[in-house]
Amino acid sequence: MLETHTDVPASRSPEQAASSPQLSLQSTGCRNVQPVLSRVGDKWSVLIVMILSQGPRRFNELKRQIDGISQRMLTLTLRGLERDGLVTRTVEASVPPKVTYALTELGESLREPVEALGHWAMAHIACIRAAQEGFDARASQ
Amino acid sequence: MLETHTDVPASRSPEQAASSPQLSLQSTGCRNVQPVLSRVGDKWSVLIVMILSQGPRRFNELKRQIDGISQRMLTLTLRGLERDGLVTRTVEASVPPKVTYALTELGESLREPVEALGHWAMAHIACIRAAQEGFDARASQ
DNA sequence: CAGCATCCGGGTGGATACTG
DNA sequence: CAGTATCCACCCGGATGCTG
Numbered sequence: 001m002l003e004t005h006t007d008v009p010a011s012r013s014p015e016q017a018a019s020s021p022q023l024s025l026q027s028t029g030c031r032n033v034q035p036v037l038s039r040v041g042d043k044w045s046v047l048i049v050m051i052l053s054q055g056p057r058r059f060n061e062l063k064r065q066i067d068g069i070s071q072r073m074l075t076l077t078l079r080g081l082e083r084d085g086l087v088t089r090t091v092e093a094s095v096p097p098k099v100t101y102a103l104t105e106l107g108e109s110l111r112e113p114v115e116a117l118g119h120w121a122m123a124h125i126a127c128i129r130a131a132q133e134g135f136d137a138r139a140s141q
Numbered sequence: 142m143l144e145t146h147t148d149v150p151a152s153r154s155p156e157q158a159a160s161s162p163q164l165s166l167q168s169t170g171c172r173n174v175q176p177v178l179s180r181v182g183d184k185w186s187v188l189i190v191m192i193l194s195q196g197p198r199r200f201n202e203l204k205r206q207i208d209g210i211s212q213r214m215l216t217l218t219l220r221g222l223e224r225d226g227l228v229t230r231t232v233e234a235s236v237p238p239k240v241t242y243a244l245t246e247l248g249e250s251l252r253e254p255v256e257a258l259g260h261w262a263m264a265h266i267a268c269i270r271a272a273q274e275g276f277d278a279r280a281s282q
Numbered sequence: 283c284a285g286c287a288t289c290c291g292g293g294t295g296g297a298t299a300c301t302g
Numbered sequence: 303c304a305g306t307a308t309c310c311a312c313c314c315g316g317a318t319g320c321t322g
Contacts, residue, residue, distance in 0.1 A: 034184075059305075060303065070296055072296075076294095085268060085273070097304060106268055112257075113260075120254045122173055128247070134226075135223065201284075232284095236283090
């Protein structure tokens with residue numbers, strides 16, 4: 001569980017902090033946040049994390065369960081997740097080889113904010129689609 | 142990415158109507174969630190949303206405030222956000238023209254889950270970096 | 283001021299073939 | 303089974319130049 005939720009009380013940045021140019025919002029927070037956002041926005045990472053949250057999986061189990069992924073992207077994505085410390089890779093030296101992937105605690109803790117985003121998406125998808133259709137209709141005419 | 146194209150309706154089977162305990166991101170939810178995740182993972186969208194959450198901004202205000210963005214990407218990103226109904230674009234027909242961008246309620250509501258993700262990122266960035274360095278060290282030797 | 287048009291380099295990701 | 307290696311199409315995104 002993630003009770004280390006250092007709840008930052010949303011220190012509203014007072015717009016233009018005069019002296020220091022607009023490096024406040026970018027370099028301070030976003031340099032750290034952006035890589036994480038990229039991982040979440042990645043085509044396959046979140047899906048893999050969600051599947052692994054149900055339990056460890058072997059390589060081809062994942063491949064079968066994720067419709068449309070190429071083995072190249074599965075490998076690459078798993079390597080990336082492993083590198084970030086979100087997933088562990090366990091090799092059992094047998095014939096045939098058996099490799100098991102599982103979520104780390106870090107990976108597990110990522111599920112909460114990601115699911116929050118997922119819930120937001122589910123709750124507002126109709127609203128978004130409507131906006132898109134309106135926009136497209138306006139643009140085409 | 143910015144092309145959150147309106148996906149096919151894809152009539153849902155009514156099997157898991159209201160009994161799904163967990164938000165299944167693989168089957169039903171994935172198609173709805175993924176475009177949103179792409180937007181969040183987008184290089185500039187979240188940054189723009191965060192800035193606009195402090196109040197409406199004009200085009201060049203945003204451009205000045207967002208270090209490193211090209212005006213092409215600013216335009217494209219704002220169009221995408223507008224299309225998704227997250228941002229409004231208001232043109233004041235004057236000379237010189239004045240265009241103001243502001244968050245919609247939908248855009249404002251996105252801030253919460255995104256900030257949750259941001260907090261997660263800030264809280265675990267050290268952990269992630271350590272994992273990455275360990276991984277890289279292991280890989281290079 | 284607020285864009286759009288164009289070019290183009292680099293990275294993402296799919297398809298395919300091969301290995302331990 | 304679980305990858306690696308290679309080729310390649312696409313398109314993201316920066317730079318530049320031009321409009322109203």
